[in-house]
Amino acid sequence: MDDTTFLAQRFDAHRGRLRAVAYRVLGSASEAEDAVQEAWLRLRRSDADGIANLGGWLTTVVGRVCLDMLRSRSARREDPLDEFVPEAVTDDDPEHEAVVADSVGIALLVVLEALTPAERLAFVLHDLFGVAFEEIAPIVGRTPAAARQLASRARRRVRTGSPVPDDLSRQREVVDAFMAAARGGDFDALLAVLDPDVVLRVDFGALKPERAVVRGAAAVAGRALAFRSASREGRQVLIDGGLGVLSTEHGVPVSLLGMTVSGGRIVAIDILADPARVRDLDLKELD
Template sequence: MENDLPGPTDAGDPVDRAAGTDRTDRPGLTGPSGLTEEPGGIPAAPSAPELLAERFQADRGHLRAVAYRMLGSVGEAEDAVQEAWFRLNRSDVSEVRNLSGWLTTVVGRVCLDMLRSRASRREDPLDFYVPDPVVREEGAADPEKEALLADSVGLALLVVLETLAPAERLAFVLHDMFSVSFDEIAPIVGRTPAATRQLASRARRRVQDAAPTPDPDVTRQRKVVDAFLAASRAGDFAGLLTVLAPDVVLRVDGGALTAAASKLVRGAEAVTAQALTFAKYRHAARPVTVNGAAGLVSLVHGAPVGLMAFTIVDDRIVEIDIVADPERLAGLGVR
């Protein structure tokens, strides 16, 4: 999903199309360094498109992180970054002093358009929607996923961001998460800087009221999740109640194919009564990190059939988000 789209350094990439030539039409050959080489093998100075590609590639991780927080979708985030690359190649940026800042605002514009389009055609209830998780095998290094979550963004926060109006989300994400000034954000949303500040302020209040701040220690989180799993396996309702916060929220996203599985349950006793929901995790559960927090994935014949993400505050589970959508599970890259 993340790597299906062409990148600016791939063979046949947009750099060549933007330059209006094919690599075979250039006077030099492309060497392993990415610089052109003269026939004698001596590296020549990089062309302007190649320099642009290098600059874009250096910012790509940051741009994907911005787009993921804006959209809550790994695939759509990659689409937004690719669109920014196309726009870069169609623009004269010779007078741009801060290309990274320019690219960030371009990605913001693209994401805003995507959010508005999504809002106009959305049919699935937000009550059941779980944004795309970023899943990593515990103990495995994955620089791309770590860059995507450099500033930890849990699923609980992404769920709240989904409830914001597109302009509010953009103002909050760009300003509060990436320190973009209101003067720079204002033209994107078509408001004055003062009005843009108000957008971010409203969004901030909603986030603070609705998004819990999870415990940062993943090791302590894992102990709570292990206790939850042990109680579930034993059918120990009392044990479940000890690890669940009184106002815990359970959200299950079954997607279009298994929509009947989607549900929203509130309260420790009501969530405990849903113990059968956790049945698939009793025997084939494997620990993973989900958006930097402790989680579980259930595998059948090596393929994921369910993913659980936990938000834990003061050693109690305050939110459980389950992805049960077969299509999205297939794209997790977990085996």
């Protein structure tokens, strides 16, 4: 076995956790893969034999890469329609799935978008992955005490800003009512299941670079009616421990709707409208 193959095997042993960290920091499966790949490239260029704690070293590298990506993303955001849309993650990596199941999924990712890059990284690394503040400090360029304060501020904002999802049975009732109202063209029934401040985010993926954002129950209901189609069917699926709707046309997946249901109403809808990416997801359909 040559040195590169051996190093790749050592890296693969940490890949699942690195990808989970990057996804929670970035909220994007594709960007998380990019961050992990960059960590691999940096490892290959380093003196791997001199790294005493490879897992910790790789987590630090991924953290720095993610922080740079978050800062770059923030600098690019000038148009309010260029708002980030968290991606659903479903794969066959048991460690990654366990991390996703233990968190609050898309609802948390939406709240994390309101944090500064440094706050977000400190919170995710410490609160979700147990990284010590002494290790976080050099990544964010602060002292351990300052890194602790970053995580503390983020924690307070998450607690006050994150909607508490209803239990799964209640979520199913609300999503069923939404689907029935959309199919029937019932505007008032849609308003009844949508929170007045509901936010709809649409990611078109490779089909269109810009991302659309619609706010308010009336506007979201109008969009739901405008894009309903007799040839499309919707099936409820699990996304990050919450409920979603897989939209198909003639049996072919075309889009995925992630629903955040809290207080008996839908407070957020995140749509992945890239059929190619939707088809690649391994979704669990509900009976």
